[in-house]
Amino acid sequence: MTDPDHQPIDDRPSLDPVMDDHATDDRAADHSNTPLLQGETLSVLFGRQMVLREIDLSIPRGQTLAIIGESGCGKTVLLKTLVGLVKPHSGRVLFDNQDLATLDDHQLTAVRRRMGFVFQNAALFDSMTILQNVAFPLQQHRTLTDDEIEDQVMQGLAEVGLPPEVASKRPAELSGGMRKRVGLARALIMEPELLVYDEPTTGLDPIMSDVINELILGTRRRYPVTSIVVTHDMHTARKVADRVLMLFPRTRLAKHESQVLFDGPPSDLEHAEDRRVRQFVRGEAGERLNELVAAHETK
């Protein structure tokens, strides 16, 4: 989130143990021809600030979508709206054909169990060991013995390249890259149908960033997961995404311009018609510096 004054949303999984009997039925439902996720004319307001205006977005099953755009344009808000963590002011979100706004808490929990979240700061529980952190979703939702849970956690840690001795440590004892991989292991442990990553490589060195990229790709190769990756890292966007969506800050758009400046394969970014897209992906300030100076002078 860019604005520290606003209420933070707790990204960590809920501590309420909610058991759900219908999840298996949900997974079994065959909607394989419909997109997994659809956002229809989504607008989001915080107070009087409209962050998203009439966004339409449909994500087919198995696709990896990267959402890019400059800081504060609403990438995280769009991500959170799509998974039901932020309620749109208007429009609706359909997950597997179910309108999130019509679901009660129990049904929403069942839907969320089909999603895995990898948040920017890894959102681990500081007081728990790594084993307990990664085991957490399993303990909430599955009836497994402690030994079975431990086996699965150790396997999950190995899959993200973490050694077994990490299991007994606490998050504060690990590097940022390790914590991100723990976050990924925790998200993957339930084999979710939808994986959402918010800035998965922020703060990492280029090699560790690429380790995360490879893990995202490896997960997609392992099973047909649908993924949304919010990122500033153009290397990540180009490498992991089948499709890239570029948002633009609503306040800097002309009145009837769409907030989505680009929606297409990463290979088309360099040659996008819109100059703002080309400048963004090349990291060129263009007229932005002059705009910022002018905005400052008019205050």
Ligand SMILES: Nc1ncnc2c1ncn2[C@@H]1O[C@H](COP(=O)(O)OP(=O)(O)OP(=O)(O)O)[C@@H](O)[C@H]1O
């Ligand atoms: N819970 C909230 N309450 C009020 N305003 C919010 C909230 N969440 C986000 N905003 C505002 O919405 C705008 C977009 O925020 P968002 O975090 O989606 O941007 P972003 O594109 O992800 O930025 P960054 O790349 O810096 O993370 C910002 O102006 C932010 O202050």
